[in-house]
Amino acid sequence: MGCKGSKSAGVNAPFVAEAQPAQPATAPQKKGELPPGTEVLFVLGGPGSGKGTQCDRIVAKYGLKHLSAGDLLRDEVKSKSALGLELESIMKEGKLVPQETTIALLRKAMIGSGCQRFLVDGFPRALDQAKTFERTVCLPRLVLFFDCPLETMEERLLSRGKTSGRSDDNAETIKKRFKTFQEQSIPVVDYYEERGKVKKISAVPPPEEVFLEVQQVLEGLQAQQAGEAAGAAQAIAAENQTQAVGAMQVDAAPDTVPSTRTTDSGKRTTDSGKRTTDSGKQTTDTGKRTTDSDKRTTESGKRITESGAAALPADDATATTTATAASPAAEGTEGIREVKQRPSFVGIEDEVLAAKIEEASQAPTKMSADGSRSVVEMPADASSAALPAAA
Ligand SMILES: Nc1ncnc2c1ncn2[C@@H]1O[C@H](COP(=O)(O)OP(=O)(O)O)[C@@H](O)[C@H]1O
């Protein structure tokens, strides 16, 4: 289900929204970049645990943009490019493709989709993949892990192999894939478990029963989001009110020292009970601290100083109010501020790595037998053939 060109997004569309098509980006997307507020749900599980089967159901019911790392890699193999041939031999060996290639494929498909909310299936399969994706794309909102015994997965894969045409669905490769899963992918589940992100679901029952569990998890996520949205709205309202009151107070007492009292911490407060910091910054009623990047100016442009003495002339100083980076922030226009929702997590943080991944998306790689990688010289006309066009 594509997002490009769709006009159906709600501004505050939840991550999972029943009976919705995959959501297009709600914020302007710069060319070649992910839209602000990009969100991802990882779907993990051993080979044959049923990730793809459940993803189909999730997409049908909730509408997220589904991206399967394995499918993206197989598409590359099908293209018969030099890179595709390299990938095929790695996958036949049950090994993992170098992370630059997989992340470049995923990132490109994400950007090209025009969507904002993604179900990423079969990724990350190793800790390096998880950490690099976090640095160069985004943090996952949640990780669904389909738990399944190896014997069950083996039976399923052998059965799938009768019709899948996949070169890795055979007894010999399956064994190698299980080894890779246990050695490299299980640590990813542990990593996200430590961060409280994993929802573990038994993948043994029939697909419809597994999906009942999946629905419970996703509906829990919806409820959590609704709570977060309500909390954020409250914080914004409280902050706006504080700002409006603060501006009025500063305007109302231009030339005199406001009467003050001292708190336990020794900070002086104005009559309104607003506390001023040494730097003259004002804290909000919600107790949110401020960062320099979030500085705003009140309508009067006047500042409450530590001495509480005469407010400075409007053209001389600024009063600032800030919010934590994690919370929705308001930005000043004129006095009473226009409110803007912040993305729930930061997008690209590491430009150098991002550039490396971009580079990997242009250059085929040469693999050695031990899985180490080097970039190979490409013919002048091959640069655009290294990756498939974005979905
Ligand atoms: N819960 C289930 N019970 C029985 N068979 C299943 C179940 N889920 C998936 N399968 C079957 O097992 C095979 C592997 O499922 P698939 O979704 O392709 O797994 P994965 O994407 O994890 O490799 C498929 O043939 C699929 O039809």
Ligand SMILES: Nc1ccn([C@H]2C[C@H](O)[C@@H](COP(=O)(O)OP(=O)(O)O)O2)c(=O)n1
């Ligand atoms: N993040 C990933 C995902 C898949 N791969 C490679 C290695 C995997 O064995 C194959 C197939 O992955 P896919 O997720 O489609 O398949 P299974 O879960 O094994 O059924 O792709 C990878 O190297 N890195």
